[in-house]
Amino acid sequence: MAINVDKLNHILQxxxxxxxxxxxxxxxxxxxxxLASTLPVNMDEERVSAMSAAMLSLGERIGGxxxxxxxxxxxxxxxxxxxVLSSCGSDAVFLVLASKAVKQGILFLEIKTALSELKLVMT
Known part of the structure; x- marks a missing residue:
């Protein structure tokens, strides 16, 4: 089944x-x-993507x-x-960039909600 990239971009936006x-x-x-992104203009999407996947993989190994x-x-x-990096099932890594002023509890709750939406599109 093909991934609907437009829906993923819409969810991220x-x-x-x-x-x-x-x-x-x-x-x-x-x-x-x-797969999809809404990163600040000054960021290299390919580099950020590669580092995000590597970080989560390394973090999982460390956790083990x-x-x-x-x-x-x-x-x-x-x-x-x-x-903030979170696993989005076995097929994706979700990266969120937030300012220093963010309320972490609310951010983590919003990330959890977004992950639910993203996983539905990914299946």
């Missing part, structure tokens, strides 16, 4: 525009290829080695905000 302090989002394959079970999310905190 709605997520970014409707969620306070979210600056961008992308859905990538575990191999690091972009540390006996922490399956990984729910990985996030990177920097001076200018957050990058």
């Amino acid at each position: 709605n997520f970014v525009s409707a969620t306070n302090d979210v600056q961008g989002a992308a859905l990538v394959t575990p191999d690091g290829l972009s 080695e540390l006996s922490r079970g399956s990984i729910d999310r990985i996030y990177v905190e920097g001076n200018d905000g957050y990058g």
Whole structure:
């Protein structure tokens, strides 16, 4: 079954525009290829996609080695905000970029909702 890329892009665009302090989002394959994205213009989509897939893969391996079970999310905190990586089933990685002002609890809830929508389109 073919993936509806237009629907994926629509979900990402709605997520970014409707969620306070979210600056961008992308859905990538575990191999690091972009399926859909709404990233800031100054970001290299191919590089971000490859790094996102690699980060989640490495995080899953670390979680296993540390006996922490399956990984729910990985996030990177920097001076200018957050990058949150979540597994979207076995076929995709969901990346969200948020500003430092974001309320993390609300962000994680919104990510969970978006993941549900994305998974429906992916199946």
